[in-house]
Amino acid sequence: MFVPILDDAPVRRIKRPWVTYGFIAACTLIYVLFQSGWVAPERGWAVVSFGLIPSVLFGDAVLPAGYAFVPAWTTLGTSLFLHGGFVHLAGNMLFLWVFGDNVEDDLGHLRYVIFLLLCGVGAGLAHAASAANVDAPLVGASGVVSGVVAAYVMLHPQVKVWVLLFYRVPLRLRAFWIIGAWGVFQAGNALLSGATDIAWWAHVGGFVTGAVLVIALKRPDVRLFDRDLRARIQRRGERPAQGPA
Template identity: 80%
Template sequence: MFVPLLDDAPVRRIRKPWVTYGFMAACALVYAVFQAGWIAPPHSGAPVSFGLIPSVLFGDAVLPAGYYVVPAWATIVTSLFLHGGVLHLAGNLLFLWVFGDNVEDDLGHLRYVAFILLCAVGSGLAHAAGAPNSDAPLVGASGVVAGVVAAYVMLHPQVKVWVLLFYRLPLRLRAFWIIGAWVVFQAGNALLAGEAMVAWWAHVGGFITGAVLVAALKRPDVQLFDKDLTARIERRAQATTGKPA
């Protein structure tokens, strides 16, 4: 539907979003080494061994011999670093690049790590609950990306974001409208999807988890819904004109 390119929100409290960069690098490295075959022969069993399989997570099924590498509960995290293809990977990395740095800035490095892990849990459980008998592995960081997007719109709904609408038309719109359209699209697909497309629930679960967590994990001096941004704009206008904005 759209591709985010860049936003107008500066990073003010941290030098670099190291957690975001590290997460992106880990996803890219795992794909390059174990899935794409760019560095070594691809590991065809990686999605089964490290992906989140609902029937295995809930204990109704077991992996075939030779595929059991980590406990079923750990796949909630390991599945984040595998992707279904280069476009799947690139899309998630682009969303993290545009929105992740500001969320990390407003939460702080350590709380942002906790935020990512909890969004992984929320999205993974939502996916598994939506198809508890599914034997198909869930892979990708899309659920965490959904949580990051939720936190961003809770923090900065008024910030302008450059996007490619329908992957072609460049537009600069407020985050509220862009992410609002994204939410409607995700929720609609989750409600209408058949058994083969229940991964949409991972996006919905991640988004809800991120929206709930951001209020609890944000820095004490950070205000939701761009209230501090509005105040800065008003002070700047008053200093410039001598009149209230």
């Protein structure tokens, strides 16, 4: 649908978004070392052992001997660091790169770690409860990214974001319109697409979890819906730009 490139929101409270950088680095390193086949033979068992399998999570099935390296409930976390391919990884990490730094800035490092993990748990549970194929493993940080995107639009709906619409047309639009359209697209597919390889309900679960958590975990001095931005504009006697773009 679209690819985010960069946004206009500065980071004001932290020097660097170290948690965002760390998450991107961990996902990339795990993919390169264990899934890509570039460094060592691809380890397909990793997806089975550390991916989220609904039937195993709920105790209706068990993994074959030699695959159960961690308790089933921990796959709500381990599955977030594995991906289904390079495009899957690159797309998730790009969204996190563009939107994650500002959410980390507005929550603080520690609360942002908690936020990311809980968004992943919410996404995993939503998928597990709705999966058509309960024996297929779920991997990827898409649910985490969905939570970050939801938090971003709750915090900064008026910020303008450069995107590539349909992966080729550059546009600069307010986050409200971009993420709003993205959210409708995710929910529509979750409701209408039926059985598919894409875990649409994980996206929806992560989005809803992120929207709720940002209210509780944001810094006390951070105001939702760009009210900080409006206050700064009023103090400087500036007028906000008009129109959706």
